[in-house]
Amino acid sequence: MPSSEVETQLLGGTANRGLVVRVADTVRRPLRASSQATHALLEHLERVGFEGAPRFLGVDSQGREVLSYLPGETVTAPYPSWSMTDAALDSVAVLLREYHQAVADFRPAGLEWAEPVPADYVTGLISHNDPNLDNLVFRDGIAVALIDFDLAGPGSSLWDVATAVRLWAPLRPDADIHDVRRGRSLARLRRFADTYGLTEPDRRRLVDAAADNHVWCMDYVRRGAETGHPWFHQRWTTGEADLTDRTNTWFKQSATALQQALLD
Structure with a gap:
């Protein structure tokens, strides 16, 4: 095999763990029912000059989508210290806002998307829907690109902000935060909303949106586990179900404090 065709396995997300490889300056990933929609989205982002997403380059001889490889670092456990800084958090908010501006038109x-979001959070914008820590590429501690658009689809900027801040603040019980972000969730929630420039109406809906996003996301994981997906099953049966229940309770108990952090 020519050196340019050597495949190096990449971590991939939970849904496609072990199925994503790098070949030279490209990434090869399995096709999905929603791939046509995702490719149309990536082609739009390329047309408008948005640099913060991979380019769709076609389908290879093995029937895998081919994307441009974006050099940099993603955030996986154990989290590096630079990824937990306010500067990194700010850069995620800025990148997300730039993506929303690029995708606005x-x-x-007639395209099939992956996983519908709750109707209350659909405005016509195609949101990323999964700006998890390992779905952003960083360079020198600054977020420069979104990757893994598998869950992208009709949503809203509010839904994306709720997803991002839930994961990056993070919004969960302090006892379940095992890094330097413990005790700083409220401050990081406010900082993300401020840096993104969230509108006043969306700011008032953000706490409910984050709680609803948690339910939506964990239901997706649960269904994956129940249908036999090995990585979803492992995740759900090794503590995720209990954490889900604790976090749902925490959102209800903390709603007032979270809202005050955003509005005071």
Whole structure:
């Protein structure tokens, strides 16, 4: 095999763990039912000059989508110290806002998307829907690109902000935060909303949106586990179910404090 065709396995997300490889300056990933929609989105982002997403380059001889490889670092446990800084958090908010600006005039029709979000959070914008820590590429501690658009689909900027801040603040019981972010969730929640420039109406809905996003995301994981997906099953049966219940309770008990952190 020519050196340019050597495949190096990449971590991939939970859904496609072990199935994503790098070949030279490209990434090869399995096709999905929603791949046509995802490719249309990536082609739009390329047309408008948005640099913070991979380029769709076609389908290879093995039937895998081919994307451009974006050099940099993603955030996986154990989290490096630079990824937990306020500067890193700010850069995620800025990148997400830039993505929303780039996708604002994308109006696809007749495409099949992966996982519908709750109707209350659908405005016509195609949101990323999964800006998890390992779905952003960083360079020198600054977020420069979003990757893994598998869950992208009709949503809203509010839904994306709720997803991102839930994971990056993070919004969960302090006892379940095992890094330097413990005790700083409220401050990081406010900082993310401020840096993104969240509108006043969306700021008032953000806490409910984050709680609803947690339910939506964990239901997706649970269904994956129940249908036999090995990595979802492992995740759900090794503590995720209990953490989900604790976090749902925490959102209810902390709603007032979270809202005050955003509005005071």
